[in-house]
Amino acid sequence: MQVAGQHYQTIWLKPGENRIVQIIDQRFLPFRFTVEDLRTLADCVCAIKDMHVRGAPLIGACAAYGMYLAACEAKEHGPSAGWLAAAAADLKAARPTAVNLAWAVDRQLEKAGAGESLHAQIELLRAGAESIRELELENSRKIGEHGYPIIEELATRKRGQPVNILTHCNAGWLACIDYGTATAPIYYAFDRGIRLHVWVDETRPRNQGSRLTAWELGEHGISHTIIADNTGGHLMQRGLVDVVIVGSDRTTCAGDVANKIGTYLKALAAKDNKVPFYAALPSSTIDWDLRSGGDIEIEERGAEEVKYVEGWSGDERKTVLVAPENSPAMNYAFDVTPARLVSGLITERGICEASEQGIIRLFPERVRA
Numbered sequence: 001m002q003v004a005g006q007h008y009q010t011i012w013l014k015p016g017e018n019r020i021v022q023i024i025d026q027r028f029l030p031f032r033f034t035v036e037d038l039r040t041l042a043d044c045v046c047a048i049k050d051m052h053v054r055g056a057p058l059i060g061a062c063a064a065y066g067m068y069l070a071a072c073e074a075k076e077h078g079p080s081a082g083w084l085a086a087a088a089a090d091l092k093a094a095r096p097t098a099v100n101l102a103w104a105v106d107r108q109l110e111k112a113g114a115g116e117s118l119h120a121q122i123e124l125l126r127a128g129a130e131s132i133r134e135l136e137l138e139n140s141r142k143i144g145e146h147g148y149p150i151i152e153e154l155a156t157r158k159r160g161q162p163v164n165i166l167t168h169c170n171a172g173w174l175a176c177i178d179y180g181t182a183t184a185p186i187y188y189a190f191d192r193g194i195r196l197h198v199w200v201d202e203t204r205p206r207n208q209g210s211r212l213t214a215w216e217l218g219e220h221g222i223s224h225t226i227i228a229d230n231t232g233g234h235l236m237q238r239g240l241v242d243v244v245i246v247g248s249d250r251t252t253c254a255g256d257v258a259n260k261i262g263t264y265l266k267a268l269a270a271k272d273n274k275v276p277f278y279a280a281l282p283s284s285t286i287d288w289d290l291r292s293g294g295d296i297e298i299e300e301r302g303a304e305e306v307k308y309v310e311g312w313s314g315d316e317r318k319t320v321l322v323a324p325e326n327s328p329a330m331n332y333a334f335d336v337t338p339a340r341l342v343s344g345l346i347t348e349r350g351i352c353e354a355s356e357q358g359i360i361r362l363f364p365e366r367v368r369a
């Protein structure tokens with residue numbers, strides 16, 4: 001995507017120095033655009049845990065590069081048995097809900113297993129990380145193509161009036177490699193001249209909506225309005241939302257969708273108001289071993305994210321207390337929307353019903369014997 005006229009993706013190997021992984025440090029957006037160098041496994045674990053990078057596909061890709069850097073370090077410090085297994089465990093523990101992370105790490109472990117020397121493993125892991133990056137890039141591009149008819153049909157029905165789309169959190173290009181998941185059909189439609197407007201949920205406590213999604217859409221010239229998280233239901237009652245599109249951190253093989261906390265409430269409001277509710281996700285987000293959303297591990301983050309709000313004043317990052325200092329606070333990062341509230345899943349292979357049969361129709365190779 002374009003940032004101030006220059007094309008960026010979210011993660012890449014530094015040109016000419018392929019032992020350095022570069023990312024956009026999202027903690028400083030939208031106030032400052034900063035590229036960070038990751039040189040070690042520990043840098044990658046920290047970037048994922050402290051959310052320099054975030055969003056399911058991107059943390060998967062970052063973990064894949066983390067495995068590559070771990071192998072490079074093993075070379076420098078002398079190989080030790082179990083080094084890569086320990087690196088895999090560290091990366092997987094960094095954030096527990098998005099299954100893309102474990103998926104990418106396991107894929108890398110399998111790749112490394114084919115290397116007969118550490119040197120061979122390093123090369124395999126570098127190629128493995130690059131291929132995950134390419135795969136997720138292509139997945140997002142296809143999600144855009146497949147999701148486009150939903151918006152196109154609404155535009156036809158509205159006879160050229162702007163299509164109003166509500167989204168939650170940031171399932172944009174910043175959460176992926178490029179294009180996004182929920183935003184991919186939006187960019188695709190906008191680039192084809194469809195008039196649209198996006199309601200951007202602020203997404204407390206970390207404000208991924210107001211800070212990241214709003215910034216992304218603005219950079220692309222897309223009309224949008226930031227709303228407080230509790231506003232969506234009211235807008236739906238007034239007929240001001242034509243469709244809800246969100247991303248996902250983990251979708252069970254029966255179609256339950258874990259996504260940023262508050263997504264479930266949007267799905268309930270959408271159902272009550274007969275507004276279609278779609279989740280857009282690559283197949284790397286599907287947990288093929290889990291049927292029930294109730295079994296998804298939900299990350300709990302620090303209470304300080306709820307009690308303090310971070311912003312910029314002049315040139316300085318500031319954190320201010322917005323609650324009684326001694327009140328306890330709780331911070332579940334995700335919730336689960338049951339499949340029955342989901343109108344469809346937009347994947348790289350097309351749109352399917354949020355059900356085991358629907359998913360298997362698109363991914364028949366996953367049928368269990």
Ligand code: MRU
Pocket residue numbers: 054055056057098168169170171172175176180181182208246247248249259260261333
């Ligand atoms: O806590 P975050 O910012 O990593 O949560 C991200 C989300 O919930 C996104 O909606 C999800 O990862 C989909 S990303 C395309």
